[in-house]
Amino acid sequence: MAVYTDLTDEELAELLQRYDLGRALAFKGVAEGVENSNFLLETETGRYFLTIYEKRVKREDLPFFMGVMEALGAASFPAPRPVHLKDGGFLTEVRGKACAIVSFLTGVSPFRPNPAQCRAIGTTLAAMHGALDGFPMERKNALGPSSWPGLVTPRLEEAEKLQLGLAALVEADLKELQDWPSGLPEGAIHADLFPDNALFLGDEVTGVIDFYFACTDARAYDIAVCLNAWCFEGREYNLTKGRALIGAYERARPLSAAEREAIPLLARGAAMRFFATRLWDWAATPAGALVRPKDPREYADKLAFHRRATRASDYGA
Amino acid sequence: MAVYTDLTDEELAELLQRYDLGRALAFKGVAEGVENSNFLLETETGRYFLTIYEKRVKREDLPFFMGVMEALGAASFPAPRPVHLKDGGFLTEVRGKACAIVSFLTGVSPFRPNPAQCRAIGTTLAAMHGALDGFPMERKNALGPSSWPGLVTPRLEEAEKLQLGLAALVEADLKELQDWPSGLPEGAIHADLFPDNALFLGDEVTGVIDFYFACTDARAYDIAVCLNAWCFEGREYNLTKGRALIGAYERARPLSAAEREAIPLLARGAAMRFFATRLWDWAATPAGALVRPKDPREYADKLAFHRRATRASDYGA
Numbered sequence: 001m002a003v004y005t006d007l008t009d010e011e012l013a014e015l016l017q018r019y020d021l022g023r024a025l026a027f028k029g030v031a032e033g034v035e036n037s038n039f040l041l042e043t044e045t046g047r048y049f050l051t052i053y054e055k056r057v058k059r060e061d062l063p064f065f066m067g068v069m070e071a072l073g074a075a076s077f078p079a080p081r082p083v084h085l086k087d088g089g090f091l092t093e094v095r096g097k098a099c100a101i102v103s104f105l106t107g108v109s110p111f112r113p114n115p116a117q118c119r120a121i122g123t124t125l126a127a128m129h130g131a132l133d134g135f136p137m138e139r140k141n142a143l144g145p146s147s148w149p150g151l152v153t154p155r156l157e158e159a160e161k162l163q164l165g166l167a168a169l170v171e172a173d174l175k176e177l178q179d180w181p182s183g184l185p186e187g188a189i190h191a192d193l194f195p196d197n198a199l200f201l202g203d204e205v206t207g208v209i210d211f212y213f214a215c216t217d218a219r220a221y222d223i224a225v226c227l228n229a230w231c232f233e234g235r236e237y238n239l240t241k242g243r244a245l246i247g248a249y250e251r252a253r254p255l256s257a258a259e260r261e262a263i264p265l266l267a268r269g270a271a272m273r274f275f276a277t278r279l280w281d282w283a284a285t286p287a288g289a290l291v292r293p294k295d296p297r298e299y300a301d302k303l304a305f306h307r308r309a310t311r312a313s314d315y316g317a
Numbered sequence: 318m319a320v321y322t323d324l325t326d327e328e329l330a331e332l333l334q335r336y337d338l339g340r341a342l343a344f345k346g347v348a349e350g351v352e353n354s355n356f357l358l359e360t361e362t363g364r365y366f367l368t369i370y371e372k373r374v375k376r377e378d379l380p381f382f383m384g385v386m387e388a389l390g391a392a393s394f395p396a397p398r399p400v401h402l403k404d405g406g407f408l409t410e411v412r413g414k415a416c417a418i419v420s421f422l423t424g425v426s427p428f429r430p431n432p433a434q435c436r437a438i439g440t441t442l443a444a445m446h447g448a449l450d451g452f453p454m455e456r457k458n459a460l461g462p463s464s465w466p467g468l469v470t471p472r473l474e475e476a477e478k479l480q481l482g483l484a485a486l487v488e489a490d491l492k493e494l495q496d497w498p499s500g501l502p503e504g505a506i507h508a509d510l511f512p513d514n515a516l517f518l519g520d521e522v523t524g525v526i527d528f529y530f531a532c533t534d535a536r537a538y539d540i541a542v543c544l545n546a547w548c549f550e551g552r553e554y555n556l557t558k559g560r561a562l563i564g565a566y567e568r569a570r571p572l573s574a575a576e577r578e579a580i581p582l583l584a585r586g587a588a589m590r591f592f593a594t595r596l597w598d599w600a601a602t603p604a605g606a607l608v609r610p611k612d613p614r615e616y617a618d619k620l621a622f623h624r625r626a627t628r629a630s631d632y633g634a
Contacts, residue, residue: 008428009517025423025518028357029348040345040357042423106342106359111325200326201342 005037005052005095012041015094018085019101021045035212040104047104049080052097057212059098064139066090066100068132068188068214073103075131078199078207080105105207107199116203117195118230118241122248124205125193125226129219129253132188141191141215143273145180151276158283162297170275173303177269181218181262189222191215194229220259223249224266227315228274228302235301237309242316260312267315268306275299322354322369322412329358332411335402336418338362352529357421364421366397369414374529376415381456383407383417385449385505385531390420392448395516395524397422422524424516433520434512435547435558439565441522442510442543446536446570449505458508458532460590462497468593475600479614487592490620494586498535498579506539508532511546537576540566541583544632545591545619552618554626559633577629584632585623592616 007015012024022044032038037052053062066082070090073081080102082090091100110117152159152170160167190197192213199207223246231241246255255263278296285293309315324332329341339361349355354369370379383399387407390398397419399407408417427434469476469487477484507514509530516524540563548558563572572580595613602610626632 009425010428012425023518024425026421026516027425028345030357031346031348040347104343108326108329108341108344111327199343201340 004054005097007039007052007094011094015050015092015099016043018087018092019083020086021048021083021101041101048083048101049104050099050101052094052099054097057098061139061212062091062098062100064137065211065214067137068135068211069102071135071188072128072131072208077128077131078105078205079128079211080207080209105199105209107201107206109198110195110200112233113195113230113241114203115238115241115244117200119244119248120200120203120205121193121198121226121230122223122245123252124198124208125190125222125245126249126252128190128208129187129222135188137188139188139215141217143191143213143277144217145177145269145272148177148269148272148276149174151280152272155279155283159279159296159300162279162282163300166300169307170272170300170303173268173272173307177265177272179265180269181220181258181265184218184220184259184262185256186216187219188214189217189219191217191222191225193222193226218259218262218266219253220255220262221266221270224263224270225273227263227267228270228299231316232302232305235305237305237315239316244316246315246317255317260317263312263315263317264306264310267309268303271299271302271306275303321371322414324356324369324411328411332367332409332416333360335404335409336400337403338365338400338418358418365400365418366421367416367418369411369416371414374415378456378529379408379415379417381454382528382531384454385452385528386419388452388505389445389448389525394445394448395422395522396445396528397524397526422516422526424518424523426515427512427517429550430512430547430558431520432555432558432561434517436561436565437517437520437522438510438515438543438547439540439562440569441515441525442507442539442562443566443569445507445525446504446539452505454505455533456505456531458534460508460530460594461534462494462586462589465494465586465589465593466491468597469589472596472600476596476613476617479596479599480617483617486624487589487617487620490585490589490624494582494589496582497586498575498582501535501537501576501579502573503533504536505531506534506536508534508539508542510539510543535576535579535583536570537572537579538583538587541580541587542590544580544584545587545616548633549619549622552622554622554632556633561633563632563634572634577634580629580632580634581623581627584626585620588616588619588623592620 026042028040030038030040035056036054039050041048041050069079069082072079083101091098156167197210231238275296278294281293282296343359345357347355347357352373353371356367358365358367386396386399389396400418473484514527548555592613595611598610599613
């Protein structure tokens with residue numbers, strides 16, 4: 001929750017002159033995301049979201065993120081749609097930082113997704129992969145398996161402080177994850193589709209947001225991220241939710257034998273990816289800071305499940 | 318900018334069952350205010366603002382604040398209008414904290430108000446005082462002159478660190494402010510009508526928000542707060558803006574001779590009130606904190622002007 005860069009009404013008016021959106025009727029910084037500054041913007045033509053990109057987002061990656069959102073919008077998938085500048089592009093600058101305006105989506109993020117919502121997100125994920133089929137741009141997954149040792153190894157002492165014995169377990173995980181699946185069907189994926197990044201009305205998905213980790217990677221890895229983010233209840237994997245999510249995905253895009261077989265390792269790797277960044281942020285945040293980082297132990301617990309689960313059926317696939 | 322208490326979709330749905338607002342279509346924490354947690358809420362019936370009251374707001378004061386907003390709404394003054402619960406009250410609880418839902422107002426706060434906006438806020442302030450004429454509830458101004466020595470005196474060392482010689486000047490101010498005007502026309506006042514708490518479209522006021530310092534006090538003191546908040550440009554008082562604000566106010570409610578004469582002292586006192594709380598927060602905030610308090614020097618500079626200005630005409634009255 002953060003607004004790092006605030007704009008004055010004059011700066012906003014100047015910015016809006018670069019768009020065909022009319023003048024601002026309302027403008028509120030929102031406590032959403034930790035990477036960027038986000039604002040709800042209402043103008044004479046509708047409601048939008050203004051994002052000012054802060055240092056953790058690389059400027060050279062922005063055209064990929066905008067391209068993904070634009071392609072999804074063109075396919076009528078409910079993602080924020082970038083708004084064209086008068087000059088035709090999607091990206092401009094304010095206070096020396098890159099920024100963009102996208103369409104606003106209604107809906108509320110589920111805090112504790114139920115099986116029907118897991119089913120809905122499975123359907124939505126398959127629809128998203130379908131809409132991005134043939135998407136021409138590429139972006140390497142900067143948080144893929146080769147990044148994990150560099151994030152985790154310098155922080156093993158911190159991990160051990162969180163949970164006795166964790167350092168050795170995680171070191172062993174990292175070794176086993178070197179045998180990472182390859183050759184699986186790839187495409188543009190979301191790579192961070194947590195319940196926070198999904199909007200619902202009841203059990204219907206109304207939107208998928210926050211494409212700032214999107215990249216080109218195995219589609220089954222996107223499923224693996226979702227299994228971690230949607231199908232656990234505390235430390236326990238909920239097989240009903242897993243079956244609902246995977247089953248719904250497969251109704252639109254059945255998994256190949258290789259994808260199905262890879263699910264346990266992909267799920268373990270996805271858990272490591274979130275454990276790694278959370279451990280990093282945890283160790284980097286001073287004790288008295290107002291913004292508490294997310295507790296890495298949640299993903300340490302999920303890793304413990306993944307060490308035991310070795311078959312696709314353990315995940316409901 | 319803060320969301321201290323976040324709600325899950327389930328808690329929100331449960332809360333909305335106490336109202337006749339339909340279900341939530343969107344819900345976003347907003348980076349607004351530093352005292353409370355604020356959320357933009359869209360439901361099937363419209364757009365609202367949900368506030369969860371944090372510890373700095375006293376629960377026993379809430380009925381007064383709600384009453385002021387309700388009275389303003391009833392008089393068609395553009396203030397947030399509290400939404401009735403099904404049980405008829407305005408206040409309920411969530412996570413053990415008091416909360417309320419009010420109507421949403423469009424508009425954008427001016428960062429650097431121009432003379433036309435100063436004129437508009439003068440007109441609006443008089444309209445607000447008119448709408449609150451005969452308002453039956455009372456609340457003592459907890460940040461009136463008797464509170465200032467207790468806030469400032471323990472922090473004089475800190476003041477001296479900010480600006481050499483400031484401690485002695487402020488001590489002298491506090492003595493002179495003991496001769497505080499009495500017997501001026503009173504009523505319910507806003508007491509914190511900064512540009513942040515006003516919404517505009519162009520030069521037209523569309524709303525006045527944040528009534529959480531409202532109290533029963535001299536109406537001319539409300540003008541004095543506005544002169545400090547709207548009519549300075551850096552250290553310099555802008556007479557054009559002051560004339561515009563006071564002149565517009567007087568077109569609806571002419572000042573009495575006593576009110577006019579009191580303006581210099583009221584303005585100096587208003588500056589002391591904001592200097593006092595800013596100095597307090599400044600000294601109370603650890604050096605590395607993410608939320609920087611407002612710099613008390615802004616109001617030290619304004620106090621310097623008020624020491625020199627002794628006639629109502631120095632303010633444009």
